[in-house]
Amino acid sequence: MPAVIFVLLMIIFPVAYTLYLSLHEWSGSAIRPPQWVGLDNYVELLTRDQRFWDSVVRTFQFTIAAVAIELVLGLGVALLINGRFLGQGIVRTLILLPMVATPVAIAMAWLLMFEPTVGLFNGILRSLNLPPQLWLGSKDQALPSLILVDVWQWMPMMALILLAGLSTLPEEPYEAARVDGANGWQRFIYLTLPLLVPTMVTAVLLRSIDALKTFDIIYTMTRGGPGFATETINIYAYVESFEYFRLGSASSLLVVFFAIVLGISLIFVQIRRRWGIH
Amino acid sequence: MAEIIENDQLSRAQAARQTETASQLRTRRTVLAALRYLAILIVVFILVFPFAWMLLSSFKNQIDITTNRNLLQFTPTLQNYHNVFQQQNYLQYLFNSFLVALASTVLSLVLGLPAAYGIARFHANWLGVVLLTARIIPGITFLVPWYIIFGRLGLLGSYWALILSHMLVGLPFIAWVMIPFFESLPHELEESARIDGATHFGAFFRIALPLAVPGIITASIMAFIFSWNNFMFSLVLAGDDTRTLPIAIFNFLSYSSVDWGGLMAAAVVITLPVLVMTLFVQRYIVAGLTAGATKG
Numbered sequence: 045m046p047a048v049i050f051v052l053l054m055i056i057f058p059v060a061y062t063l064y065l066s067l068h069e070w071s072g073s074a075i076r077p078p079q080w081v082g083l084d085n086y087v088e089l090l091t092r093d094q095r096f097w098d099s100v101v102r103t104f105q106f107t108i109a110a111v112a113i114e115l116v117l118g119l120g121v122a123l124l125i126n127g128r129f130l131g132q133g134i135v136r137t138l139i140l141l142p143m144v145a146t147p148v149a150i151a152m153a154w155l156l157m158f159e160p161t162v163g164l165f166n167g168i169l170r171s172l173n174l175p176p177q178l179w180l181g182s183k184d185q186a187l188p189s190l191i192l193v194d195v196w197q198w199m200p201m202m203a204l205i206l207l208a209g210l211s212t213l214p215e216e217p218y219e220a221a222r223v224d225g226a227n228g229w230q231r232f233i234y235l236t237l238p239l240l241v242p243t244m245v246t247a248v249l250l251r252s253i254d255a256l257k258t259f260d261i262i263y264t265m266t267r268g269g270p271g272f273a274t275e276t277i278n279i280y281a282y283v284e285s286f287e288y289f290r291l292g293s294a295s296s297l298l299v300v301f302f303a304i305v306l307g308i309s310l311i312f313v314q315i316r317r318r319w320g321i322h
Numbered sequence: 323m324a325e326i327i328e329n330d331q332l333s334r335a336q337a338a339r340q341t342e343t344a345s346q347l348r349t350r351r352t353v354l355a356a357l358r359y360l361a362i363l364i365v366v367f368i369l370v371f372p373f374a375w376m377l378l379s380s381f382k383n384q385i386d387i388t389t390n391r392n393l394l395q396f397t398p399t400l401q402n403y404h405n406v407f408q409q410q411n412y413l414q415y416l417f418n419s420f421l422v423a424l425a426s427t428v429l430s431l432v433l434g435l436p437a438a439y440g441i442a443r444f445h446a447n448w449l450g451v452v453l454l455t456a457r458i459i460p461g462i463t464f465l466v467p468w469y470i471i472f473g474r475l476g477l478l479g480s481y482w483a484l485i486l487s488h489m490l491v492g493l494p495f496i497a498w499v500m501i502p503f504f505e506s507l508p509h510e511l512e513e514s515a516r517i518d519g520a521t522h523f524g525a526f527f528r529i530a531l532p533l534a535v536p537g538i539i540t541a542s543i544m545a546f547i548f549s550w551n552n553f554m555f556s557l558v559l560a561g562d563d564t565r566t567l568p569i570a571i572f573n574f575l576s577y578s579s580v581d582w583g584g585l586m587a588a589a590v591v592i593t594l595p596v597l598v599m600t601l602f603v604q605r606y607i608v609a610g611l612t613a614g615a616t617k618g
Contacts, residue, residue, distance in 0.1 A: 046432075046433050047433040047434065047436065047437035047440075047449070047493070048437075048449065050433055050489070050493065051449060051452050051453065051456075054464070054468075054486060054487075054489070054490055055452060055453075055456050055464070055490065056452065057467065058463070058464045058466075058467035058468060058471075059459070059463065059464075059467075061466075061467040061470075062463055062464075062466060062467055065466065065467075072470070121365055124358065124361055124362055124365065125362060129358070129359070129362070133604075135362060135366055136604070136608070137600065137601060137604045138366050138369060138370055139365070139366070139369055140600050140604060140607055140608065140611070141369065141370065141373060141597060141600060142369055142372075143611060144547055144551075144596050144597070144599075144600050144607060145373070145551075145593050145596055145597065146550065146551040146567070146568055146589075146592045146593055146596060147551060147553060147568075148551075148553050148568040148571050148572055148589075148592070149376070149568075149571065149588075149589035149590075149592045149593045150372065150589075150593075152376070152571060152575065152585050152586065152588075152589045153372040153373070153375055153376040153379075153586070153589060154372060155575075156375070156376075156379060156387075156582055156585070156586065157372065157375060159582075161388075162387055162388045162582070164375065196368070196369070196372070200369065201611060204608060204611060204612055205612050208612050253458060256460075257460045257461070259461075259462070259553070259554050260551075260553045260554065260568075263553075263554075264553070264572055264575070278460060278462060281460075281462050282462055282554075285462070285465065285466050285469075286465075286469075286558055291466055291470075294466060295466060298460065298462060298463045298466070299463075301460055301462075301463070302459055302460060302463055305458055305459070305460060306458060309458055
């Protein structure tokens with residue numbers, strides 16, 4: 045099958061080649077072939093590379109904050125638009141837009157809104173007589189600003205998955221609860237939330253994997269800056285590979301990155317098993 | 323007599339109280355419904371606002387953008403669009419984006435559909451595992467080897483490099499959507515076709531494929547959008563002539579960070595096709611985005 049050839053050439057071979065390169069030192073030069081260095085790249089990366097560890101911390105800060113906020117807001121929005129209302133079709137179409145729109149274009153629009161002198165946010169702050177902020181230009185605000193963009197972009201995804209989950213909930217427990225006189229809040233806490241846990245775990249898994257790998261909005265909006273303030277693992281790997289051309293150490297970084305993503309996926313799969321979901 | 327009057331008064335009072343609570347309940351419901359609509363409106367406003375901002379700014383000249391005084395009071399100009407298409411060669415980039423997205427989607431379907439069918443029917447599980455792992459592996463892992471391989475083959479900067487790399491997203495996605503789809507089709511249909519003398523290929527083309535059309539539409543739309551939006555692969559692999567729109571916009575930013583109007587016009591040009599598509603095929607996009615999530 046041609047698909048097998050594609051998989052071998054475009055997926056398996058590159059992964060194997062990355063593993064091979066991670067044990068070598070090479071700058072991509074045709075004259076000077078890769079030099080075998082054993083596990084040196086890994087040792088260097090894991091024990092001496094502070095920039096790497098900082099990027100790991102940032103990646104987790106970004107992912108955990110973004111996904112947590114998306115889960116809470118997404119649940120709210122899912123409950124809000126669950127059930128019939130006038131204009132439901134158009135609302136359900138409009139909430140798709142942030143997810144399907146080209147990330148680079150979205151990044152440009154947000155870049156203009158964050159812009160300190162001509163941007164919208166500082167315009168609002170000024171009209172409220174509040175001090176303008178640097179947003180993406182500030183080491184402290186850059187990462188939260190990017191998290192805001194990610195939340196805007198992907199909260200609808202959470203809402204969409206949870207909405208699908210809500211529509212599959214059984215009716216009987218709700219009728220029983222109503223007979224027992226449970227109010228809306230109690231029904232939400234004791235029925236909807238527990239019943240929705242499997243869907244939430246799945247949604248958080250999917251979002252987390254994507255959030256860990258976020259590249260487009262970070263690279264186009266800050267390029268990992270100011271300084272290294274928004275440099276996640278993915279950005280660092282890109283810079284190592286295609287700006288410094290340290291292909292050996294970049295490859296070891298990529299292997300570690302993959303291990304992290306895989307590890308997190310497996311943890312979630314375990315959680316799902318524990319909950320008896322398949 | 324007095325008793326009866328008393329009773330009558332009592333029941334009247336009761337009735338009054340009941341209608342009162344009923345009307346209270348009704349007001350409460352109306353208020354709640356109004357609040358719900360208000361909340362929905364706020365959510366939609368926040369989600370749509372950046373697009374509106376992008377569109378508005380694309381019709382503003384530099385002075386209107388930088389003075390930042392009036393959100394809506396400005397003289398609309400098409401100058402930004404004129405610049406984007408006349409000076410920046412955007413027709414070429416638009417064409418590149420379409421070509422790469424279309425070709426990678428079609429090729430992903432040609433390879434992915436039989437593969438998904440094979441995995442679903444003949445349990446070629448290793449292939450399935452590899453394809454699904456490809457969805458988890460950070461895309462950048464592939465970029466270094468591809469960069470070297472395409473460089474060796476002299477394909478760096480060619481359409482082929484872009485098409486093949488974008489297929490890495492499209493093909494696993496198609497498999498991800500189509501494997502459960504093919505699994506859910508009843509075996510008996512193809513078996514009876516086989517008994518009637520159809521080959522495996524015949525059963526696939528005549529029976530399974532036509533039944534899978536809704537899934538195929540979903541998968542193709544998503545594969546197209548993924549390719550259209552792709553930034554990282556194109557950033558490394560595209561050449562000057564094969565540059566796709568996301569890269570063109572990114573370069574626009576690096577060269578002229580002051581021309582906000584032009585930048586927004588470029589952003590509108592790239593966003594519009596996807597948004598229009600979404601309005602028409604909303605149902606399929608919802609299915610595509612939640613594929614795999616709802617099955618648990």
